[in-house]
Amino acid sequence: MKKIYLYGNWKMHMLPSEAEAFCSELLSGTAEELYSTRSIDIALFPPYISITPVARMLPENSFYKAGAQDGWFEDRGAFTGAVSMDMIREIGCTHVLVGHSERRSIFGDTDEIVGRKLKQAVQKGLIPVLCFGETLEQREAGQTLAILGKQLLAAWKDIEADEIKGTSELPGILLAYEPVWAIGTGRNAKAADAQEACAFSRNLFKERFGEHMDCPVLYGGSVKESNAAELLSQQDIDGALIGGASLKVGSFLGIYENYRKSAD
Ligand code: PGA
Numbered sequence: 389m390k391k392i393y394l395y396g397n398w399k400m401h402m403l404p405s406e407a408e409a410f411c412s413e414l415l416s417g418t419a420e421e422l423y424s425t426r427s428i429d430i431a432l433f434p435p436y437i438s439i440t441p442v443a444r445m446l447p448e449n450s451f452y453k454a455g456a457q458d459g460w461f462e463d464r465g466a467f468t469g470a471v472s473m474d475m476i477r478e479i480g481c482t483h484v485l486v487g488h489s490e491r492r493s494i495f496g497d498t499d500e501i502v503g504r505k506l507k508q509a510v511q512k513g514l515i516p517v518l519c520f521g522e523t524l525e526q527r528e529a530g531q532t533l534a535i536l537g538k539q540l541l542a543a544w545k546d547i548e549a550d551e552i553k554g555t556s557e558l559p560g561i562l563l564a565y566e567p568v569w570a571i572g573t574g575r576n577a578k579a580a581d582a583q584e585a586c587a588f589s590r591n592l593f594k595e596r597f598g599e600h601m602d603c604p605v606l607y608g609g610s611v612k613e614s615n616a617a618e619l620l621s622q623q624d625i626d627g628a629l630i631g632g633a634s635l636k637v638g639s640f641l642g643i644y645e646n647y648r649k650s651a652d
Contacts, residue, residue, distance in 0.1 A: 389427060389648070389651050389652070390427070390626065391427040391428065391429065391604075391626070392427070392428050392429070392620060392626070392627050392644060392647065393428075393429045393431070393562065393604050393606055393626055393627025393628070394428060394429070394430045394431075394627060394628060394630070394640070394641075394643065394644050395430075395431045395432075395433065395455075395483075395517065395562075395564075395606060395627060395628065395629045395630065395634075396430075396431070396432045396433060396630050396631075396634025396635075396640055397433045397457060397485065397488070397608070397629055397630065397631050397634065398432065398433060398434050398435065398438070398457075398631075398634060398635060399435075399457070399490070399631055400435055401435070401635055402434055402435065402438050402635070403437075403438065404437060404438045404440070404441050406438075407434050407438035407441050407442050408441045408442075408445065410432075410442075410635075410637060411432075411441070411442055411445035411446065412445070413637045414430075414452075414637050414640075414641075415445065415446075415447075428451055428644060429451050429453065429627070430451060430452050430453065431452075431453035431454070431455050431482075431483050432446075432452075432453070432454055432455070432634075433454075433455045433456065433457050433483070433485055434454070434457075435457065436456060436457075436471055439454055439456060439476075439479050439480065439481060440479050440480070442454050443479060443480025443481065444480070453482045453483055454480055454481050454482065454483070455481050455482065455483030455484055455485065455515075455517070456471070456476040456481050456483075456484045456485070457484075457485050457488065457491075458471075458484070458485060458486070458488070458491055458505070459471060459472065459473040459475075459476050459484045459486075459505060459508070459509060459514070460472055460473070460505070460508075461473075461501070461504035461505045461507070461508040462508075473508050473509055473511075473512035473514055474512060476514065477512060477513065477514060481514065482514065482515055482558070483514065483515045483516070483517060484509050484514045484515070484516055484517070485516075485517050485519060485564075485629075486502060486505045486506045486509055486516045486517065486518050486519065486543070487502035487505070487506070487518055487519045487520060487539070487543060488519045488566075489519060489521055489566055489568045489571055490571075493568070499538070499539060499542035499543065500542070502518075502539075502542070502543050503542055503543045503544070503545050503546060503547075504546075506518055506543050506544070506547065507546050507547055507551075510547060510551050510552060510553075510560070510561065511551070515558060515559065515560065515561065515562065516561050516562070517561075517562045517563075517564050517606070517629065518540070518543055518561060518562070518563050518564065519564045519566050519608070519629070520536055520539040520540055520543070520563070520564070520565065520566070520589075521536070521539075521565055521566040521567045521568050521570075521571075521585075521608075521609070522535040522536065522567055522568065522569075523568045523569060524568070524569035527567065527569065532567075532581075532585065533584075533585070533588050536565070536585060536588060536589060536592075537588075537592060540563075540589060540592055540593070540596075541592070541596070544596055544597075549597040549598050549601055552597065552601070552603075554603070559603050559604050560603070561603050562603055562604045562605070562606060562627075563586075563589050563590070563593065563603055563604070563605045563606065564605075564606040564607075564608050564629040565582065565585045565586050565589055565605065565606070565607055565608070566607070566608035566609050566629060567582075567585075567609050569609075570608075570609025570610050571608065571609045571610070571631065572610070572631055572632060573609075573610055574610050575610055576609055576610040576611060576612075576615050576619065577607070577609055579615075579618045579619050579621075579622055580622075582607045582619060582622060582625060583622035583623065583624055583625060586605040586607060586622070586624040586625050587623070587624040589605055590602070590603070590605050590624055604626035604627060605624055605625065605626055606625070606626060606627040606628055606629045607619055607622075607625045607627075607628055607629070608628060608629030608630065608631070610632075611628040611629075611630045611633060611643060612632075612633045612639065612643065613633070613639060613642040613643055613645075613646050614646075616628070616642075616643040616644070616646045616647045617646045617647050617649070617650035617651075620643075620647040620651075621647065621650060621651060628643060630643060
């Protein structure tokens with residue numbers, strides 16, 4: 389069975405106390421036993437304030453990871469409200485989301501800013517999860533792949549292949565295809581459409597950085613227990629970036645369980 393990346397983007401949910409309770413439940417009993425024998429990578433992306441309790445509670449060097457939802461592209465300075473990649477690392481994150489659609493649409497992250505954040509993340513030794521996706525109007529106008537290509541190439545503009553240092557255990561970068569119209573709407577992309585977009589993105593990554601380079605490609609946008617098996621069994625979908633359904637341990641792990649049952 390292929391390795392599955394089960395990544396939970398908590399957005400602006402989970403007080404530090406709630407994050408602790410989530411981790412206690414996640415790590416309790418059977419889940420821990422079950423997953424230590426499975427090929428799985430679980431990452432949680434809490435709001436900044438709740439990263440420390442999560443990073444402290446997740447066992448080090450395990451298949452559990454902590455990440456931030458964003459990070460700024462400068463080292464330090466007069467950037468009120470911003471958090472640097474060094475800060476994120478020091479509090480125990482291995483991963484960082486870059487270019488999430490809510491950062492782009494609400495906080496004004498342009499393709500150029502996304503590219504600078506991505507560069508800063510790899511330079512600082514964090515594993516970026518580069519998010520990208522089309523709007524409904526773009527999909528209906530038949531522009532999906534053109535838009536994905538534009539976003540990806542812009543983000544990779546200043547990055548060289550040797551900066552993306554993955555190991556056999558940990559990739560140097562992950563891609564997360566998240567159609568904007570599917571995020572938080574309950575309406576996921578059709579499995580075949582998600583597969584097409586993820587395959588396109590993987591191929592573009594190889595074209596840009598070299599045939600020998602590969603990176604996991606996740607799908608995100610209304611992933612839940614009921615659609616997990618179909619989406620995760622697609623050839624070019626290596627995992628899921630999950631918002632709403634990652635807020636409860638049961639529905640989060642249920643996504644993996646439903647895939648596993650169908651693949652076993
Ligand atoms: P959703 O969010 O699962 O609630 O659609 C996904 C995301 O924004 O990463």
